[in-house]
Amino acid sequence: xxxxxxxxxxxxxxxxxxxxxxxxxxxxxxxxxxxxxxxxxxxxxxxxxxxxxxxxxxxxxxxxxxxxxxxxxxxxxxxxxxxxxxxxxxxxxxxxxxxxxxxxxxxxxxxxxxxxxxxxxxxxxxxxxxxxxxxxxxxxxxxxxxxxxxxxxxxxxxxxxxxxxxxxxxxxxxxxxxxxxxxxxxxxxxxxxxxxxxxxxxxxxxxxxxxxxxxxxxxxxxxxxxxxxxxxxxxxxxxxxxxxxxxxxxxxxxxxxxxxxxxxxxxxxxxxxxxxxxxxxxxxxxx
Numbered sequence: 001x002x003x004x005x006x007x008x009x010x011x012x013x014x015x016x017x018x019x020x021x022x023x024x025x026x027x028x029x030x031x032x033x034x035x036x037x038x039x040x041x042x043x044x045x046x047x048x049x050x051x052x053x054x055x056x057x058x059x060x061x062x063x064x065x066x067x068x069x070x071x072x073x074x075x076x077x078x079x080x081x082x083x084x085x086x087x088x089x090x091x092x093x094x095x096x097x098x099x100x101x102x103x104x105x106x107x108x109x110x111x112x113x114x115x116x117x118x119x120x121x122x123x124x125x126x127x128x129x130x131x132x133x134x135x136x137x138x139x140x141x142x143x144x145x146x147x148x149x150x151x152x153x154x155x156x157x158x159x160x161x162x163x164x165x166x167x168x169x170x171x172x173x174x175x176x177x178x179x180x181x182x183x184x185x186x187x188x189x190x191x192x193x194x195x196x197x198x199x200x201x202x203x204x205x206x207x208x209x210x211x212x213x214x215x216x217x218x219x220x221x222x223x224x225x226x227x228x229x230x231x232x233x234x235x236x237x238x239x240x241x242x243x244x245x246x247x248x249x250x251x252x253x254x255x256x257x258x259x260x261x262x263x264x265x266x267x268x269x270x271x272x273x274x275x276x277x278x279x280x281x282x283x284x285x286x287x
Contacts (some may be wrong), residue, residue: 002175004285005046008039009183009251011268011278012057012129014084015201028202033133035268035280040134042282043180044143050095050177051134051144052102052168054250056185056243057126058150064106064113064164065150068099072123072146090128095145098175102147105174106167111160113167123148126184134180144180151185151250152243158233161246165253183251187213188239192275205275209239213270213277220264220281229258242276256286 011032019029043051058065072092078085096117103115127148135142149168153161172179188209192200204210212235219228229252236245252260260283268280 002172002177002179004169004172004181004254005048005178006039006043007181007251007255007283007285009185009248009279009281009283010036010039010130011186011273011280012126012184013273013276013278014078014081014125014129015273016129016133017085017088025201031268031271032278032280033136036130036133037137038267039180039280039282041137043134047178048180049143049145050098050147051131051180051182052098052147052149052172053127053130053182053184054149054151054247055124055126056151056245056247057124058148059152059154059243060150061154064111064153064156064160066099066103066113066115067121067123067148068096068115069094069117069119069121070096074122076122076125076128078125085125088128088132090123090132092131092142092144092146095147095177098171098177098179099147101175102168102171105171106164109163109167111164111167113164126151130182130184149250151183151247153246154244156244156246158236158244158246158249161249162253162257165250165255166257168250169254181251181254183247185245185247186242187216187270187277187279189242189276190240197274200272200275202272203275204272204277209277210272212239217266217270217279217281221266223261223263225252225260226258251283255283260286262286
């Protein structure tokens, strides 16, 4: 029997890559990188062999989509922020059988889902960033097989993403995989306007967003997810939630929805990046 061994909400800000490089931003995201490394370490310690990433940087307009190719390899430059991420090499094994099983389980729950084993379907940086840092301490050992799930679902219902997350859990438990599940996306996501962008690399755009993010994290720390689920649609709307916060809905669906009540463990305290709110937090498994 398969199992989810660790679940987390994580940042994927491209300034993490800048943080590696010499120059004025060297080391600026070390706390975020360290959070990723710790999640990777714990997942390996618990026997994880596969990572399923709910990636809000993968935009889809119709259906739910899973990228479960045999392997992923290439050199990535961000079309959105090429001055942040350029020529970043990656190489990972995929897991088509689990991706196809997730699609089958979601379709059975009336969530229209397609699994893709297409060599030319590339990964987005919402998946590439965490996989980079969760493998960084042993780059020669590409430990986790990777499945990426589109979570920038532009015309979808959050309710369906809760249902999709529950289907992911069922598919994993019917498999022979031990799985790390990552909701890869921000808290608030109101980017700073262009003329303010450079000055706001380490700031929230609006004090309103900062205050709501901090309140949300307190709810998480107290395990008050019934209240959080009730506010999630408005939170995503009024604080410009990245990708509509479908990654968060998927994660909570996997964990039990509004009935989930475990206090989260914050590994990287809330921080601002280019106007947006970010965090690394482990969501303890129910039961």
